[in-house]
Amino acid sequence: MKLSHPWLIAATFALAGFVFVGQSSFAQQDGAQNGGIEIIPVRGNVYLLAGAGANITLSVGPDGVLMVDTGSADMSAKVIAAINRFTREMNTFRQPAKRYEGGGGSGTVLTGMVPPKPIRFIINTNPLADHTGGNPALAAAGKTFTGGNVAGDLGDIGEGAAVLAHENLLQRLSDAKMPTRGLPTETYFGSQMKLSHFFNDEGVQLLHVPNAITDADSFVNFRVSDVISSGDIFDFSGYPPIDLARGGSVQGVLAGLNKMLEMVIPEFRSEGGTYVIPGHGRICDMADLAYYRDMVTIIRDRVQDGIKKNLTLDQIKAARPTEDWDGRFAKLPTQANTFVEVVYKSLTAVKK
Numbered sequence: 001m002k003l004s005h006p007w008l009i010a011a012t013f014a015l016a017g018f019v020f021v022g023q024s025s026f027a028q029q030d031g032a033q034n035g036g037i038e039i040i041p042v043r044g045n046v047y048l049l050a051g052a053g054a055n056i057t058l059s060v061g062p063d064g065v066l067m068v069d070t071g072s073a074d075m076s077a078k079v080i081a082a083i084n085r086f087t088r089e090m091n092t093f094r095q096p097a098k099r100y101e102g103g104g105g106s107g108t109v110l111t112g113m114v115p116p117k118p119i120r121f122i123i124n125t126n127p128l129a130d131h132t133g134g135n136p137a138l139a140a141a142g143k144t145f146t147g148g149n150v151a152g153d154l155g156d157i158g159e160g161a162a163v164l165a166h167e168n169l170l171q172r173l174s175d176a177k178m179p180t181r182g183l184p185t186e187t188y189f190g191s192q193m194k195l196s197h198f199f200n201d202e203g204v205q206l207l208h209v210p211n212a213i214t215d216a217d218s219f220v221n222f223r224v225s226d227v228i229s230s231g232d233i234f235d236f237s238g239y240p241p242i243d244l245a246r247g248g249s250v251q252g253v254l255a256g257l258n259k260m261l262e263m264v265i266p267e268f269r270s271e272g273g274t275y276v277i278p279g280h281g282r283i284c285d286m287a288d289l290a291y292y293r294d295m296v297t298i299i300r301d302r303v304q305d306g307i308k309k310n311l312t313l314d315q316i317k318a319a320r321p322t323e324d325w326d327g328r329f330a331k332l333p334t335q336a337n338t339f340v341e342v343v344y345k346s347l348t349a350v351k352k
Contacts, residue, residue, distance in 0.1 A: 044225035053130035061200030070134030125231025135182030215247025236281030
């Protein structure tokens with residue numbers, strides 16, 4: 001392409017520079033400008049938004065934004081600002097360019113800034129506050145498109161972003177007095193739910209895991225990007241935060257981890273391949289997921305062995321069944337004993 005006009009040369013280099021600044025360094029810029037919020041590329045249209053409580057998974061593309069979880073309530077404004085800025089930059093890069101011809105040269109230039117893409121869908125993986133606290137604000141900031149591509153009226157409580165979850169999560173959030181705006185608008189009963197159509201060029205699948213962290217857990221499979229958003233079933237920053245009062249169990253967590261392991265495919269020797277975005281912690285692969293599953297299994301087996309030997313809970317704690325992993329997963333000295341107690345109560349609970 002011949003570039004004879006100085007302004008065209010400048011515009012072309014600016015566009016070339018945006019490819020690198022707009023995506024590869026966005027996380028660093030965003031972390032500095034939005035109170036620690038970072039948006040990190042994972043694969044395809046899938047990104048990790050970190051720093052808002054639990055990890056938030058984003059699908060960002062021509063159809064808008066799909067979120068998996070919304071973080072803590074007090075981070076909502078920063079999350080909205082970060083998403084809007086990110087999608088505005090992405091859309092500026094992706095928008096159709098205006099063709100220039102004449103004057104001895106030809107080329108393309110950007111036609112100007114475009115609005116950020118709307119938040120269309122929110123998926124909740126569990127009812128815990130660091131995953132759902134942002135629901136009311138993020139749902140209100142979004143849009144639902146109805147027949148004929150008519151945008152919903154944000155003043156209508158029935159509009160805003162659609163919130164998807166297992167039906168047990170609706171009950172859990174209702175019990176917790178979640179504002180109406182933040183409650184699921186579409187729920188499913190059974191093992192899975194699929195979006196009715198491709199979103200950002202791929203199928204999105206919700207899979208229910210009964211009685212894992214709670215009785216309302218889902219994890220999300222992005223089928224083309226080959227990325228799983230696991231929620232707290234896989235929390236790579238600590239021991240699983242099993243909530244017994246809300247129907248959680250160690251056996252359910254292991255069932256969820258094993259189900260994810262059946263789905264992931266490594267690139268080479270358990271490394272790379274399918275990426276897993278945990279509820280907390282860095283982006284992981286099959287090797288990380290298997291390591292975590294094995295850790296939970298061994299601790300479960302050690303506690304179960306103590307129960308079979310008629311040891312008391314205090315005696316099992318004294319045996320330190322989590323000792324091999326406390327340096328990695330016990331953020332506080334008390335967390336190891338707390339997890340052992342949860343596993344013990346989960347295994348000794350009377351089934352109704």
